[in-house]
Amino acid sequence: MKKTNLYNYILELADNCxxxxxxxxxxxxxxxxxxxxxxxxxxxLDLFGQTxxxxxxxxxxxxxxxxxxxIAFLRFxxxxxxxxxVEQPNRDFAYTLARQYxxxxxxxxxxxxxxxxxDLTLSAIAKKSIKEVSYHVRFTGDWIKRLGDGTEExxxxxxxxxxxxxxxxxxxxxxxxxxxxxxEEGIAVxxxxxxxxYYEKVTALLTEATLTIPESKYFQKGGKAGIHTEHMxxxxxxxxxxxxxxxxxxx
Amino acid sequence: xxxxxxxxxEEIFEQRIANDEKIxxxxxxxxxxxxxxxxxxxxxxxxxxxxMLPEGxxxxxxxxxxxxxxxxxxxQDEAGHGLYLYSACETLGxxxxxxxxxxxxxxxxxxxxxxxxxxxWADMGAIGWLVDGAAIINQVPLCNTSYGPxxxxxxxxxxxxxxxxxxxxxxxxxxxxxTEAQKQxxxxxxxxWWWPSLMMLGPVDAESVHTEQSMKWKLxxxxxxxxxxxxxxxxxxxxxxxxxxxPDPDLKWNEETGHYxxxxxxxxxxxxxxxxxGPCNKERMNARVGAWEKGTWVRDAAMxxxxxxxxxxxxxxxxx
Numbered sequence: 001m002k003k004t005n006l007y008n009y010i011l012e013l014a015d016n017c018x019x020x021x022x023x024x025x026x027x028x029x030x031x032x033x034x035x036x037x038x039x040x041x042x043x044x045l046d047l048f049g050q051t052x053x054x055x056x057x058x059x060x061x062x063x064x065x066x067x068x069x070x071i072a073f074l075r076f077x078x079x080x081x082x083x084x085x086v087e088q089p090n091r092d093f094a095y096t097l098a099r100q101y102x103x104x105x106x107x108x109x110x111x112x113x114x115x116x117x118x119d120l121t122l123s124a125i126a127k128k129s130i131k132e133v134s135y136h137v138r139f140t141g142d143w144i145k146r147l148g149d150g151t152e153e154x155x156x157x158x159x160x161x162x163x164x165x166x167x168x169x170x171x172x173x174x175x176x177x178x179x180x181x182x183x184e185e186g187i188a189v190x191x192x193x194x195x196x197x198y199y200e201k202v203t204a205l206l207t208e209a210t211l212t213i214p215e216s217k218y219f220q221k222g223g224k225a226g227i228h229t230e231h232m233x234x235x236x237x238x239x240x241x242x243x244x245x246x247x248x249x250x251x
Numbered sequence: 252x253x254x255x256x257x258x259x260x261e262e263i264f265e266q267r268i269a270n271d272e273k274i275x276x277x278x279x280x281x282x283x284x285x286x287x288x289x290x291x292x293x294x295x296x297x298x299x300x301x302x303m304l305p306e307g308x309x310x311x312x313x314x315x316x317x318x319x320x321x322x323x324x325x326x327q328d329e330a331g332h333g334l335y336l337y338s339a340c341e342t343l344g345x346x347x348x349x350x351x352x353x354x355x356x357x358x359x360x361x362x363x364x365x366x367x368x369x370x371x372w373a374d375m376g377a378i379g380w381l382v383d384g385a386a387i388i389n390q391v392p393l394c395n396t397s398y399g400p401x402x403x404x405x406x407x408x409x410x411x412x413x414x415x416x417x418x419x420x421x422x423x424x425x426x427x428x429x430t431e432a433q434k435q436x437x438x439x440x441x442x443x444w445w446w447p448s449l450m451m452l453g454p455v456d457a458e459s460v461h462t463e464q465s466m467k468w469k470l471x472x473x474x475x476x477x478x479x480x481x482x483x484x485x486x487x488x489x490x491x492x493x494x495x496x497x498p499d500p501d502l503k504w505n506e507e508t509g510h511y512x513x514x515x516x517x518x519x520x521x522x523x524x525x526x527x528x529g530p531c532n533k534e535r536m537n538a539r540v541g542a543w544e545k546g547t548w549v550r551d552a553a554m555x556x557x558x559x560x561x562x563x564x565x566x567x568x569x570x571x
Contacts, residue, residue, distance in 0.1 A: 022311060025319070028326050029307035030538065032546020034300070034334050041327040048320045055316070069315045093549050149559065150552025157548065242314035242372055249430055251314040251372070251422075 005178040006119070007061045008081070009188050011071070012176060012224060013114075013122075014054030015082035018072060019232075020103055021047030022239055023090060032093055039139055043100065046132040053125045073243035077236055078226040081176075085168035087223070087232045091161075094147055094154070098161035101140035105201050106172045108133045109194040118186040141205050148209025155210065162206065163214050170219035172198070268468060273399035276342035284468060287461070288398050289343050290359075291470055296336035297354045298362035299329045301535050305369040306378060314372055321418055322375060328411045335407065339400040355540045357527065362386075364451045366529035373426055373433075373440035379419015381441075381448040381486065387412050388482050389452065392472035420489065427493045434494075441490065442498045449513075450521040452479040483511050 024044035031037030055068035062071070086103055090096045111133055114126035147158040173195040175183070182188035203213050222228065242251070252260075260279055267274065274280055303326045310326065313319035337347050353359035364382055369375070390412065393405040426437040453459055453475035465471035473481070483502075490497050501514030523529065 025310045025323055028310055028323060029303035029330075030542045032542065032549035034330055034337075036546075036549070038327055038330045038334070041323055041330070045320060045323050045327070048316060048323070052316050052320070072316050093546065146556040147549070147552050150554075150556040151548065153548050154552030154555075238311045241312045246314070246430075246432060249314075249433060251318055251425060 003061050005181055006187065007058055008176075008178045009182050010054050010058040010061070010122075011079075012081045012179065013110075014051050014058065015080050016086050016103065016107070017047040017051040017054070019080070019082040019235065020086040020100065021045075021051060022235060023086065023088075024096070024100065027090055027096065036093075036143075040096070043136050043139065046129075046136065050125065050129050050132070053128070057121050057125070069243065073240045077228060077232055080223075080226060080228065080232070080236070082223050082228075083168065083171045084220055084223040084229050085165060085171065087229060087235060088165060088168065089231050091164075092157060094157040094161040095164065097140050097143045097147065098158065098165050100136070101144050101205075102162075102165055102169055102202065103172075104133060104137040104140050106169075106191075106194065106198055108137050109198060109201075110189055110191065113189040113194070117188070122187065144205060144211075145209045148206070148211045158209070159211055162211055166214040166216060167218065167220045169198075169202075171221035171223060174221055174224055176224050265467075268397045271395075272397075273402065274397050275399045283464075285343050287464065287468070287470065288401065289340055289345055291465075292336055292340040292343075292398075292401055293345075293350045293353065294360050294362075296333050296340060296350065297359055298365065299333035299336060300354075301361045301365045301539060303329045303333075304535055304538050305365055305367070305531070306375060308369050309372060309375050312372070313375075318375075318422070325379075325415050325418065328415070332404075332408045332411070335404040336401075339398075339404045342400050351543060355536070355543060357536070360525070362451060363521065363524045363529065364447050366524050366532045366535060367443070367447055368531050370443075371436050371440060373423070373436040374444070376419050376422030376426060376437065377440035377444040379415050379417075380423050380489070381419075381444050382451065383412050383416040383419055384486060385448045385451045385482050387416060388478050388485075393470070395469065395472075397469045423493055423495075427495065437493070438495050441495050445498050446516065446520075447524075449479055449482070449516055450518075452482060454518070454521070480510055483513055487511055 021044045024040050024047070027037070028041045028044070029037065031040055051072065052068055055071045058071055059066040059068055083103075085099060088095070088099050108130070111126045111130045115123055115130060117123045117126065144158065147154040149155070173191050175190060175192050179188040179191070183190040206213055220229075261281055264274070264278075264280060264284075274284075306322060306326050306329075310319065310322055313322050337350060340350060341347060350359070354361065369378070387409060390405055390409050394402055394409055396402045396405065423437055423440075426433040456462060456474045456476045459475050462471060462474055466474075487497055487502065499514045501512065503512050505512045524532065527533075
């Protein structure tokens, strides 16, 4: 395959959307209110829409018989490149929103840079996605404030979620080899440059939400290299079930 | 108000309905009209919300990205329908919390069909094709019903439902044009959903308690049996196009009547499910009540936060 770096980089971008969308999709019909249910489903739909744009592009690059679905459903766990953050389960609504918020802030910063990519397809996907993700970050940010500065119970739950997920934030800014090479060509975003702004933004919002910024200096990583948490296998077992049980069929 | 005055109001009210005028929330209406509408609109809203569950069961396992997106969007539309219908119901002087309470306590009903399990992917096709198909037949006449907010909600609901129905048929079509395993999956889904879909149009006319009054208020324009016949007449040719067999050995085209004759419906099963003993009644209720109870702290937090923000606005000095 030509453009292996680009192909892998697209997966790195798209797998975050795919897995975050899958996690939110689990909650459809089970939200704490109809309005939040609809909003979370909306975010999930946006993320799957972005996933499809990326994977269609990746399938073109890969050639052979690759399709958006073969890329989405027929890889092994070690081949998924999403960060550990987005695969974390929906323990409760605070976890779900905290996970999504911590990803959304990063996602928007990334897309704001990616829209200037020399790769015109990536640039176009980024431009379209910015509008959607600006809404995501506003929605989840507002809920972090509501839950952080709501009741004692909600504050405790949100603090627990932030404390639990904080360890996965640093991986967002790890630069893979592919991304490094492509960043030099003006195609990829050097995500390490987003780190400072990210923590400033997150710190400001968490502080406004009366939450405490975790002090831990210990972080987990591995997703970008395909080494996932134990939750990932179950997520994939669900997601891939039909494609694995009934191979080579059209749906 | 004297009896004579009341009678006069009622006469004017009935005349307005007869003239096809819309009744709006602030208009005078008989208490029975209000109660009947709360019952029917809320039952409809609850059906949308409970109806999210059997299809939601396949979101994480949808077989392609395109199908996953379409299914998510469909289930989200159902949430949207629930939202407008609850809002329409609220205009009759009842709160959404009270309506939920009626659902959760079992006092309010929802469409029994959602108490059947979705066991294969083909059920997503069958539900769209048959269940949404039957729902449309029930609902299209409601776009002209007498109560304004309900009629307007139904116009939007029906547009989306007919899209869902086509989407369901298209899932079935894809399966029927697929491999042997896919065709079997489609036939099996039709076998399981056919009879419950016929039951969905309600008990036979002789046993339907609300029909007469509902006809007068245009909450109903055809009887259950007429609607059922319409559904069968419309759906059997579609099954033929798919190459599937409707699981009714007595089904036969009747030249004389210009309709299909069909076999006897198992009403014992219908009443068993209505009374709460279907395959998934308990699961559906547990899921709804569970989501509501697990969401209490979230809703409380949102209220507390809104109050704090309001206080800050009113007393900026204290809010430091």
